[in-house]
Amino acid sequence: MQVWGLRLFYLLMALMVATEAWGVLLRHQGPWDHTRAVAWCVWATYPTLAIFGLLRPLRWLPLMVFTIGYKSLWWLFVAWPLWRAGTLAGSDAEQMAHVFGFTPVLALVVPWGYVWREFVAPPRGR
Numbered sequence: 744m745q746v747w748g749l750r751l752f753y754l755l756m757a758l759m760v761a762t763e764a765w766g767v768l769l770r771h772q773g774p775w776d777h778t779r780a781v782a783w784c785v786w787a788t789y790p791t792l793a794i795f796g797l798l799r800p801l802r803w804l805p806l807m808v809f810t811i812g813y814k815s816l817w818w819l820f821v822a823w824p825l826w827r828a829g830t831l832a833g834s835d836a837e838q839m840a841h842v843f844g845f846t847p848v849l850a851l852v853v854p855w856g857y858v859w860r861e862f863v864a865p866p867r868g869r
Contacts, residue, residue: 746800748852749807753796756810761790805862807853814846 764787789806796803822840825831
């Protein structure tokens with residue numbers, strides 16, 4: 744069941760995030776602010792790589808971990824302080840907070856035991 748949940752999130756990333764990010768990159772005119780350009784390039788790259796996750800969901804789990812990581816950090820350093828100050832609603836960050844609000848659902852479909860065994864724990868002796 745988790746594999747199908749992963750595939751769903753890979754598909755959503757490819758359809759929604761990649762479409763928007765590539766649209767911004769391809770339609771942009773004039774000089775870029777270098778920091779914003781990096782953000783849009785990352786947002787175009789990782790969901791494009793998610794296409795491979797549709798085919799091999801477990802092999803591409805580091806992409807999901809990356810996604811959960813950066814969204815969680817954004818919540819911690821951007822949304823949480825705004826929310827505590829009572830200024831998140833109506834701010835420029837509000838829309839992103841709604842989109843990133845699905846991060847816990849994404850974290851639920853990741854097989855964390857598999858992530859630990861395959862990507863973190865030292866290899867077992869043979």
